Amino acid sequence: MHEMSITQGIIDLCLQYAGGRRVMALEVEIGQLSGVVPxxxxxxxxxxxxxxxxxxxxxxxxxxxxxxxxxxxxxxTDLEELFAGCGSCGSHRVRITAGQELRVTEIEIED
Ligand SMILES: [Zn+2]
Incomplete structure (x- = not known):
């Protein structure tokens, strides 16, 4: 289950950023096409x-x-999945513009 290593990566990033302080909250963006299940x-x-x-x-x-x-x-076009075609013409030459995100956007650290 690759979410385990992804989650570990998120945690490592937060710990590094927090520098020994307690992390109170974090925000993560996960794109629908990233292959990661929230x-x-x-x-x-x-x-x-x-x-x-x-x-x-x-x-x-x-x-x-x-x-x-x-x-x-x-x-x-909206893409439900990575290799979905264009909603207008059905072509598969679609350049993905959003949905592959996997990033930590905010970390809240204890004062
Ligand atoms: Zn098209």
């Missing part, structure tokens, strides 16, 4: 943060919808 990250976070400075930290996950720009007809 619920799994939440679940892993519970387990991985236990006994660390992130224990009991409040994690907010923002989901970013998949969007693409069709290279064939120029339409902007």
């Amino acid at each position: 619920e799994a990250v939440e679940f892993c976070f519970e387990a991985c943060s236990r006994g660390t400075l992130l224990e009991d930290a409040r994690m907010t996950i923002t989901r970013i919808a998949g969007r693409g720009l069709c290279q064939e007809c120029g339409a902007e």
